[in-house]
Amino acid sequence: MNRYPMPSLDPVKRIQTFDEVATGYTWEMAQAEAGRCLHCKNAPCIQGCPVGINIPDFIQAIRNEQIDEAYAIITRDNLFPAICGRVCPQESQCEALCVRNKRSESVAIGRLERFVGDHVTTCQIDSIVEIPHKVAIVGSGPSGLTCAFELRRKGFQVTVFEALHLPGGVLTYGIPEFRLPKSIVNKEIDHLRAMGVHIQTNVVIGKTLTIDQLFFDGYEAIYLASGAGLPKFLNIPGESYNGVFSANEILTRINLMKAYQSNSDTPLPTMHNIAVIGGGNVAMDAARSLKRLSKGTVYLVYRRSEAEMPARKEEIEHAKEEGITMMLLTNPQAILADDTFRVRALQCIKMELTEPDESGRRRPVEIPDSSFLLEVDTVVEALGNFPNPLIRKSTKQLEVDRSGCFVVDEHLQTSIPLVYAGGDAVTGAATVILAMGAGKKAAQSIYKKIIN
Numbered sequence: 001m002n003r004y005p006m007p008s009l010d011p012v013k014r015i016q017t018f019d020e021v022a023t024g025y026t027w028e029m030a031q032a033e034a035g036r037c038l039h040c041k042n043a044p045c046i047q048g049c050p051v052g053i054n055i056p057d058f059i060q061a062i063r064n065e066q067i068d069e070a071y072a073i074i075t076r077d078n079l080f081p082a083i084c085g086r087v088c089p090q091e092s093q094c095e096a097l098c099v100r101n102k103r104s105e106s107v108a109i110g111r112l113e114r115f116v117g118d119h120v121t122t123c124q125i126d127s128i129v130e131i132p133h134k135v136a137i138v139g140s141g142p143s144g145l146t147c148a149f150e151l152r153r154k155g156f157q158v159t160v161f162e163a164l165h166l167p168g169g170v171l172t173y174g175i176p177e178f179r180l181p182k183s184i185v186n187k188e189i190d191h192l193r194a195m196g197v198h199i200q201t202n203v204v205i206g207k208t209l210t211i212d213q214l215f216f217d218g219y220e221a222i223y224l225a226s227g228a229g230l231p232k233f234l235n236i237p238g239e240s241y242n243g244v245f246s247a248n249e250i251l252t253r254i255n256l257m258k259a260y261q262s263n264s265d266t267p268l269p270t271m272h273n274i275a276v277i278g279g280g281n282v283a284m285d286a287a288r289s290l291k292r293l294s295k296g297t298v299y300l301v302y303r304r305s306e307a308e309m310p311a312r313k314e315e316i317e318h319a320k321e322e323g324i325t326m327m328l329l330t331n332p333q334a335i336l337a338d339d340t341f342r343v344r345a346l347q348c349i350k351m352e353l354t355e356p357d358e359s360g361r362r363r364p365v366e367i368p369d370s371s372f373l374l375e376v377d378t379v380v381e382a383l384g385n386f387p388n389p390l391i392r393k394s395t396k397q398l399e400v401d402r403s404g405c406f407v408v409d410e411h412l413q414t415s416i417p418l419v420y421a422g423g424d425a426v427t428g429a430a431t432v433i434l435a436m437g438a439g440k441k442a443a444q445s446i447y448k449k450i451i452n
């Protein structure tokens, strides 16, 4: 028996709104899907979960119609089931190791996790025994918030400092509403606040306050979870013309600043035909968001074929259903503008694939004399991100690698004692659950260092 399909909005209707595309299981569907779990003794799925959720037990609780119990089981290891159930790449983690995979399809663990997060009725918070130790966390993305959760429940006084005016990191400013509604993010962050975690927004560490000042203010340890928010560019001619954006800027304007609403403070310019460059989740999110905002054609320009795209399969399928035009085996060469310096075209060249490169993917090479013009008025580059250099520049002894990522030891401690780091700020752009795993590990290290 195959897994229960996820109900979703009709593609023709959904591209006219930012409403969530996947609408979630009903009780009946969740029970039927939970019934497929074999409750294996050795539970290989747990090995595939970077935060080690007891998956068979929470699924068993759904079967028994004990939704609050299922939530309690998940939140022993993960405070964000509704978020992770939506955005984790389960197909390459817990679900990849599901025994059901051998004969049919794996149990839809992510969808069931989301179901629990969405349907829980009481969020029981264990009583906290306060201890007089202060920890500062820099960045309120999934890594910082997970570290805050783990330390707070051990009784630490935790303050999260966030540069933006809203908490959540990429969950809030990057991943679009139609994939991860902000009401869901806010609800899960509210649980953290209810536990007594202080979140101070509009504080830029490295500018408003320095690392030294945090220690001076009595924080005994600091966790740097500042993410990787500095976009990479192709460095092709024409990138300074009007109408060229990073995907980060476009997504931040749309998600954080609600540029799709008529009363937005930072509206987007009128756009018709748009080229989004890249093949990862960020490119899919940018293309699908822009499809909802433009009446023209949205092209996705990627230099390899669909098989090499790093985006999740589900995202590629959704993008195709929504009418994104895939320009595969196509590489941008230059951006051309009109007399007013507004983008008028993207010059591209056709590519073909040869033998695999160091990433294991087949290497794309240009086909001679195959250049052509794609007539667009907007170009969006989604090529990955580096960590922002602000904290490094304002903290001399902090060691970073060639990409600007913090260098840490096996306990996630940086080159400065009692300053820890994790998530995208250490690994470069990765995933929500890996960032959360790092937050959990850093919390354990901080606990051992301060308490033992």
Ligand SMILES: Cc1cc2nc3c(=O)[nH]c(=O)nc-3n(C[C@H](O)[C@H](O)[C@H](O)COP(=O)(O)OP(=O)(O)OC[C@H]3O[C@@H](n4cnc5c(N)ncnc54)[C@H](O)[C@@H]3O)c2cc1C
Pocket: 087, 088, 089, 138, 139, 140, 141, 142, 143, 144, 161, 162, 163, 164, 167, 168, 169, 170, 171, 174, 175, 203, 204, 205, 206, 225, 226, 227, 228, 229, 251, 281, 282, 285, 388, 390, 391, 422, 423, 424, 425, 429, 430, 431, 432, 433, 435
């Ligand atoms: C558009 C997009 C879509 C994605 N989709 C997925 C997905 O579907 N599934 C998935 O698993 N992963 C996805 N990812 C990747 C995932 O979101 C990241 O790996 C994850 O958010 C990293 O978490 P983090 O806590 O390390 O950093 P972030 O989420 O980047 O949070 C860092 C926070 O630190 C703040 N900050 C930075 N510098 C400072 C400073 N000096 N002072 C104070 N605060 C500071 C930032 O404002 C930010 O809020 C996506 C990423 C993007 C950009």
